[in-house]
Amino acid sequence: MASVSLYLPNSKLYFENGVAAHPNSSLSFKSMLPGYKRKRLSVRDRGTRPKPVHISNSIAAPSHTFDVVIIGAGIIGLTIARQFLLGSDLSVAVVDKHVPCSGATGAGQGYIWMVHMTPDSDLWYLTMRSHKLWEMLAESLRDQGLNPLQLLGWKKTGSLLVGRTPEESVMLHRRVEQLSEAGLRADYLSSDDLLLKEPELMVGRESGAAFLPDDCQIDAQRTVAYIEEANRNFAVEGRYAEFYNDPATCLLRSGSSGEIEGIQTSRNTLYSKKAVVVAAGCWSGSLMHELVKESNIALDVPVKPRKGHLLVIENFNYLHLNHGLMEVGYVDHLEALHPTDSALGMDDHAQTLSVSMTATVDSAGNLVLGSSRQFTGFNAEINELVVDRIWKRAGDFFPKLKELSLTDLRKSRKVRVGLRPYMPDGKPVIGPVPGLSNLYLATGHEGGGLSMALGTAEMVADMVMGNTGNADYATFAVQGRCC
Numbered sequence: 001m002a003s004v005s006l007y008l009p010n011s012k013l014y015f016e017n018g019v020a021a022h023p024n025s026s027l028s029f030k031s032m033l034p035g036y037k038r039k040r041l042s043v044r045d046r047g048t049r050p051k052p053v054h055i056s057n058s059i060a061a062p063s064h065t066f067d068v069v070i071i072g073a074g075i076i077g078l079t080i081a082r083q084f085l086l087g088s089d090l091s092v093a094v095v096d097k098h099v100p101c102s103g104a105t106g107a108g109q110g111y112i113w114m115v116h117m118t119p120d121s122d123l124w125y126l127t128m129r130s131h132k133l134w135e136m137l138a139e140s141l142r143d144q145g146l147n148p149l150q151l152l153g154w155k156k157t158g159s160l161l162v163g164r165t166p167e168e169s170v171m172l173h174r175r176v177e178q179l180s181e182a183g184l185r186a187d188y189l190s191s192d193d194l195l196l197k198e199p200e201l202m203v204g205r206e207s208g209a210a211f212l213p214d215d216c217q218i219d220a221q222r223t224v225a226y227i228e229e230a231n232r233n234f235a236v237e238g239r240y241a242e243f244y245n246d247p248a249t250c251l252l253r254s255g256s257s258g259e260i261e262g263i264q265t266s267r268n269t270l271y272s273k274k275a276v277v278v279a280a281g282c283w284s285g286s287l288m289h290e291l292v293k294e295s296n297i298a299l300d301v302p303v304k305p306r307k308g309h310l311l312v313i314e315n316f317n318y319l320h321l322n323h324g325l326m327e328v329g330y331v332d333h334l335e336a337l338h339p340t341d342s343a344l345g346m347d348d349h350a351q352t353l354s355v356s357m358t359a360t361v362d363s364a365g366n367l368v369l370g371s372s373r374q375f376t377g378f379n380a381e382i383n384e385l386v387v388d389r390i391w392k393r394a395g396d397f398f399p400k401l402k403e404l405s406l407t408d409l410r411k412s413r414k415v416r417v418g419l420r421p422y423m424p425d426g427k428p429v430i431g432p433v434p435g436l437s438n439l440y441l442a443t444g445h446e447g448g449g450l451s452m453a454l455g456t457a458e459m460v461a462d463m464v465m466g467n468t469g470n471a472d473y474a475t476f477a478v479q480g481r482c483c
């Protein structure tokens with residue numbers, strides 16, 4: 001195979017046949033090669049172990065050995081890699097069929113919010129823990145004299161969950177009480193108070209909002225770039241490598257113990273000493289199906305792509321927002337997912353489109369308007385009718401926007417589309433795969449993967465390393481949900 005080298009200017013890394021290597025260090029690349037001896041990243045003596053069984057067809061390919069191999073370089077896969085690199089001395093490889101941000105992550109709006117979460121729900125503790133970890137990351141950057149706004153797009157704007165009917169106001173009052181009891185700073189804003197906070201918002205007499213001053217936001221693409229860069233620092237020690245544009249194609253399973261020993265990609269054989277983690281977003285179901293199809297393991301990961309559009313208006317000064325905003329309807333359509341909808345087949349969902357208003361201003365001063373949800377398979381094309389619905393819905397809340405048409409904004413508008421990894425019961429699936437020792441799943445975060453990433457990463461690393469951890473693993477277990 002011809003050698004392909006690609007230099008990414010920001011990364012200070014060269015890519016050789018899809019493998020990342022530090023330009024100042026021949027060590028990192030060499031240490032991934034069979035036979036190269038290095039203290040912590042030992043390469044297995046392939047002659048002394050039983051020949052692995054390839055669960056699917058395989059090809060002869062260069063082989064490399066790591067402690068952990070992660071499939072998927074979205075926010076979930078990359079933060080899991082980060083957690084192993086920072087919290088252990090294990091070596092990690094990240095594999096992606098394309099590049100980071102080519103999945104749902106690249107489309108994410110970036111809110112790290114608690115305002116729409118329900119205390120004591122299944123997602124509550126994971127989201128709370130993640131929120132805390134994001135705060136700690138921003139704080140640690142500040143402590144090092146770095147700027148979290150620049151590196152992560154980090155902004156502590158606070159969030160407003162806005163209602164416009166008496167029923168919604170009652171619901172918001174109750175939510176504020178619950179959030180306060182759970183220990184968060186939360187206030188109910190009457191229509192007058194709301195207008196003071198957001199003068200551009202159309203506020204009627206019945207309007208009100210739940211206000212969480214400590215809610216924050218990140219810029220998904222900046223954050224991914226920061227995490228990648230930080231992970232790549234470990235390439236110098238030979239503890240980290242990336243295999244991009246190199247899809248995982250099959251699992252390697254030990255002929256004697258049945259343990260998962262690694263994966264085959266289209267160009268490489270990657271052995272793993274401790275774990276293979278599948279964090280392939282909405283592709284995890286079809287990928288797992290492919291990976292186990294020739295084994296006798298029955299596994300059906302019911303994760304499905306849930307398409308979302310976001311409308312970005314660059315350098316938009318026409319409307320001024322002080323906080324992140326979300327309409328109450330957003331919570332409704334999240335909660336409508338479960339449990340009743342889980343009984344519906346996908347055909348019942350097919351093509352149903354819902355749009356609810358979310359509005360943020362990102363670190364570059366762009367207005368980001370969301371968002372839509374629909375089931376259209378793996379199609380990620382822009383649908384202008386959906387974009388128009390998002391714009392009109394935003395106009396219902398911000399009348400100033402009605403003075404402009406999307407055609408006027410054609411030069412400054414961008415549309416982002418992503419496929420959220422949707423689980424019918426509304427919870428991610430995180431944990432070991434029964435019957436396939438050393439194989440773990442981490443997917444199904446739907447519209448909350450950015451928020452829940454750091455907590456998920458901590459949980460996966462704890463599971464693999466046998467740490468007790470604080471999280472309730474059972475809630476997210478594979479067993480009983482995918483088998």
Ligand SMILES: Cc1cc2nc3c(=O)[nH]c(=O)nc-3n(C[C@H](O)[C@H](O)[C@H](O)COP(=O)(O)OP(=O)(O)OC[C@H]3O[C@@H](n4cnc5c(N)ncnc54)[C@H](O)[C@@H]3O)c2cc1C
Pocket residue numbers: 071072073074075076077095096097098099100101102103104105106107108109110111112246247248249279280281282283284287307308309310370371372416417418419420421442443444445446447448449450451452
């Ligand atoms: C419009 C929109 C707005 C959103 N806003 C927010 C928000 O504000 N806050 C929030 O918390 N969340 C938000 N989300 C949700 C969030 O973006 C997702 O939950 C999260 O990005 C999922 O991350 P992931 O790593 O699981 O999946 P992905 O980002 O999809 O990554 C999966 C990766 O796996 C790779 N892959 C697939 N198959 C293979 C294979 N065979 N081999 C190797 N690699 C493979 C893909 O190429 C991809 O890079 C939003 C989503 C959308 C669509």
